[in-house]
Amino acid sequence: MIVQRHDAPRGFRAADNIFTGANTFTGITTFTGDIVAGTIDADFDDLTATTYGGIIEANLLSRITNEIITGAYTFKAASGIKIQDTGGTDHGILSHDGTDFNSDFTNTADWDVTGLTALAFQDANTAHIELGGSGRGRITCRQTNSIADDATDTFNIPDAQTGAFVVLFSTVPSTEYVVMMVSGTTAVSLHTGSATVLGTSGSNPDTDGKLNVWMSSNGVVSVKNRLGTSKLLRVWIMTT
Numbered sequence: 598m599i600v601q602r603h604d605a606p607r608g609f610r611a612a613d614n615i616f617t618g619a620n621t622f623t624g625i626t627t628f629t630g631d632i633v634a635g636t637i638d639a640d641f642d643d644l645t646a647t648t649y650g651g652i653i654e655a656n657l658l659s660r661i662t663n664e665i666i667t668g669a670y671t672f673k674a675a676s677g678i679k680i681q682d683t684g685g686t687d688h689g690i691l692s693h694d695g696t697d698f699n700s701d702f703t704n705t706a707d708w709d710v711t712g713l714t715a716l717a718f719q720d721a722n723t724a725h726i727e728l729g730g731s732g733r734g735r736i737t738c739r740q741t742n743s744i745a746d747d748a749t750d751t752f753n754i755p756d757a758q759t760g761a762f763v764v765l766f767s768t769v770p771s772t773e774y775v776v777m778m779v780s781g782t783t784a785v786s787l788h789t790g791s792a793t794v795l796g797t798s799g800s801n802p803d804t805d806g807k808l809n810v811w812m813s814s815n816g817v818v819s820v821k822n823r824l825g826t827s828k829l830l831r832v833w834i835m836t837t
Contacts, residue, residue, distance in 0.1 A: 677701070737834040743827045744820065752818045752832050754779060763818065764833040765810060766790075773808050773828065782812045792824065 672678060677692030677699075687704040702708070710716070737754075744750050754761050766774035772792040778785045782799045789795050796802040796811030803809055805823050813819035822828050 735834075735836045737832075737836075739832045739834070741830050741832075743829050744822045745827050746822055746825055749819055749821045750830070751813065752820070752834075754816045754818060754834050754836070760836070762835040765818065765820065765830060767808065767828045767830050773824070775808075775810050777810075779812060779816075779818070781815050784810075784812045784818075 675692070677690035679688050679690050681688040688702070689705055689708075690699075690701045692699050692701070700708070739752055741750050741752075752765075754763065760778065760780045762777075763779055764774070764776050770792070772790040774790040775793050775795050776787040776789070777795060778787060784795060784797050786795045786797070790808075792806075793808040793810060794802045794804045796809065799812050801809055801811050801813075801819065801821060803821065803823070806825065807823055808828070809821040809823060811819055818832070820830060
């Protein structure tokens with residue numbers, strides 16, 4: 598039923614139109630001004646849901662209920678994802694600046710990780726665990742690819758000018774290793790395996806049949822493999 602204040606031509610252009618009961622519109626119908634509605638059952642071309650409620654429930658996340666996301670959500674160029682406590686005063690923000698993945702906390706004592714048997718760094722060449730950032734303690738694990746016989750590889754030591762404890766070793770045998778303290782271009786052996794020689798004066802010992810280790814420049818450990826076969830080296834670095 599259509600109730601109008603006065604008769605209107607095709608298009609219902611009267612000042613006010615009140616529709617009661619069930620009304621069906623076919624073809625192109627244009628409404629201007631405000632539409633005050635109770636329940637609207639609509640089917641608009643590409644929309645698959647038959648009600649506005651169905652569309653919202655299918656596509657929007659609720660602010661007050663738990664949601665299960667089965668697809669992938671991408672947050673692009675966002676300032677971060679903020680996770681707050683119930684009071685809204687304590688929070689953590691996860692973000693990406695184009696280079697690093699960052700976490701920033703406010704009024705938060707600890708970041709606790711439970712339920713894991715291992716925290717694995719999958720990059721084969723380098724992984725860092727920084728405790729307090731540069732100059733406040735850093736543990737670095739680096740693994741090279743295989744170093745061919747007579748080839749040389751280098752390892753950069755963060756904050757080496759302030760001193761670092763370095764453990765360098767090959768996978769086998771147990772005699773191919775060196776444990777040393779380094780500062781700048783100076784290296785002091787704490788223990789050296791019989792198949793390894795350490796150059797303490799900043800130059801390559803270049804001894805045949807040995808794993809040759811030396812500080813080639815400030816904070817750079819160089820390794821030349823003269824053992825006659827390819828070697829896979831690992832390095833642990835702990836800085837002050």
